[in-house]
Amino acid sequence: MPGPRTDLTRLRAALTAFFALDGFVFAGWVVRIPAIKEQTGASAATLGLALLGVSAGAVVTMTLTGRLCRRYGSHPVTVACAVLLCLSVALPPLTHSALALGAFLLVFGSAYGGINVAFNSAAVDLVAVLRRPIMPSFHAAFSLGGMVGAGLGGLVAGSLSPVRHLLGLTVIGLLVTAVAGRALLRCAPAAPPDAARRHEGTPRRLDGRTRRLVFTFGLIALCTAYGEGAMADWGALHLEQDLDVSPGLAAAGYSCFALAMTVGRLTGTTLLERLGQTPTVVAGGTVAVAGMLLGSLAPSVWAALFGFAVTGLGLANLFPVAVERAGALGGPSGVATASTLGYGGMLLGPPAIGFMADWMSLPAALTSVAALAAVAVLITLATRRAAASP
Numbered sequence: 499m500p501g502p503r504t505d506l507t508r509l510r511a512a513l514t515a516f517f518a519l520d521g522f523v524f525a526g527w528v529v530r531i532p533a534i535k536e537q538t539g540a541s542a543a544t545l546g547l548a549l550l551g552v553s554a555g556a557v558v559t560m561t562l563t564g565r566l567c568r569r570y571g572s573h574p575v576t577v578a579c580a581v582l583l584c585l586s587v588a589l590p591p592l593t594h595s596a597l598a599l600g601a602f603l604l605v606f607g608s609a610y611g612g613i614n615v616a617f618n619s620a621a622v623d624l625v626a627v628l629r630r631p632i633m634p635s636f637h638a639a640f641s642l643g644g645m646v647g648a649g650l651g652g653l654v655a656g657s658l659s660p661v662r663h664l665l666g667l668t669v670i671g672l673l674v675t676a677v678a679g680r681a682l683l684r685c686a687p688a689a690p691p692d693a694a695r696r697h698e699g700t701p702r703r704l705d706g707r708t709r710r711l712v713f714t715f716g717l718i719a720l721c722t723a724y725g726e727g728a729m730a731d732w733g734a735l736h737l738e739q740d741l742d743v744s745p746g747l748a749a750a751g752y753s754c755f756a757l758a759m760t761v762g763r764l765t766g767t768t769l770l771e772r773l774g775q776t777p778t779v780v781a782g783g784t785v786a787v788a789g790m791l792l793g794s795l796a797p798s799v800w801a802a803l804f805g806f807a808v809t810g811l812g813l814a815n816l817f818p819v820a821v822e823r824a825g826a827l828g829g830p831s832g833v834a835t836a837s838t839l840g841y842g843g844m845l846l847g848p849p850a851i852g853f854m855a856d857w858m859s860l861p862a863a864l865t866s867v868a869a870l871a872a873v874a875v876l877i878t879l880a881t882r883r884a885a886a887s888p
Contacts, residue, residue: 530664553607556841620687630767633822712831719837737751757807762813766778766818785812787871
């Protein structure tokens with residue numbers, strides 16, 4: 499474990515940089531999807547199949563990265579995945595067919611899934627050493643990086659081709675990786691004495707109770723990420739289609755959600771220190787239920803925007819807490835399980851909302867976000883004693 503306090507500060511700064519880089523690169527890719535769709539000539543259905551490459555690569559890699567972190571350490575794996583992420587983001591605009599796009603996105607998704615497990619594993623260890631609930635601050639860096647990446651992408655979309663834009667992201671990302679990666683590799687892994695055995699050879703075997711708890715925290719992550727995916731893909735359409743607002747104002751819906759989530763994560767450490775994990779998750783989930791019911795059912799656009807913001811505040815710290823608890827119990831494999839379930843929730847949200855919208859209506863379908871937030875609250879209350887015991 500790093501001895502001097504400055505080593506821990508340097509480690510925290512390096513990990514924060516990688517969280518922000520991940521959000522920055524991923525958001526930069528997302529804003530260029532329409533241009534790449536036009537370039538490849540793909541239909542909406544074909545593009546959807548190509549985009550599954552990101553999901554498939556991420557999910558498969560997440561299940562394997564825990565083993566790599568145990569064998570080689572989470573720091574080297576983080577740096578290696580960051581290099582692959584930055585290089586692979588430049589590949590999609592070079593394609594001219596949906597098949598090639600899907601193949602390149604498989605590589606990009608693999609890097610994205612791998613780095614998420616690796617730096618979350620390192621962050622879990624640092625949280626244990628510092629004995630402070632700082633996990634939300636790392637996820638706030640991811641959110642801030644995403645906001646900057648999306649904003650920059652919007653500014654340059656009219657003047658730079660996707661090739662130049664994403665190649666620029668590669669250059670910026672590799673520079674950040676070179677600086678932050680050097681600092682990260684020079685820091686010894688943060689491991690408290692009672693957890694040191696996790697980094698010394700063979701991984702510990704989890705008993706049935708621990709596996710069930712890890713899976714439970716993964717379900718909480720799934721419920722949270724479902725809401726994030728639904729808001730990203732359907733929030734603006736709900737405002738434009740059901741409340742008859744302009745596209746510009748409709749786009750503000752997700753911005754309100756994302757900004758509120760970032761603010762919630764920036765204040766998450768203070769909240770966790772004052773309330774504790776269980777009350778924070780219960781309160782956050784309850785707030786998200788109220789916010790999403792308002793956001794989806796309100797007849798006024800301003801009430802809906804306020805509801806979206808409240809939802810972001812409520813969901814902000816559920817995913818970081820779930821991943822941290824899963825990692826504390828199961829090490830890198832626990833992080834991998836929670837991350838895989840959480841990412842699965844983000845993938846499940848948009849299509850599930852679409853099916854329900856066809857069956858009922860889009861406002862009614864969006865209330866499923868509130869329903870899953872309520873499920874997260876109930877799971878937390880039902881398992882609070884088991885989760886609190888060693």
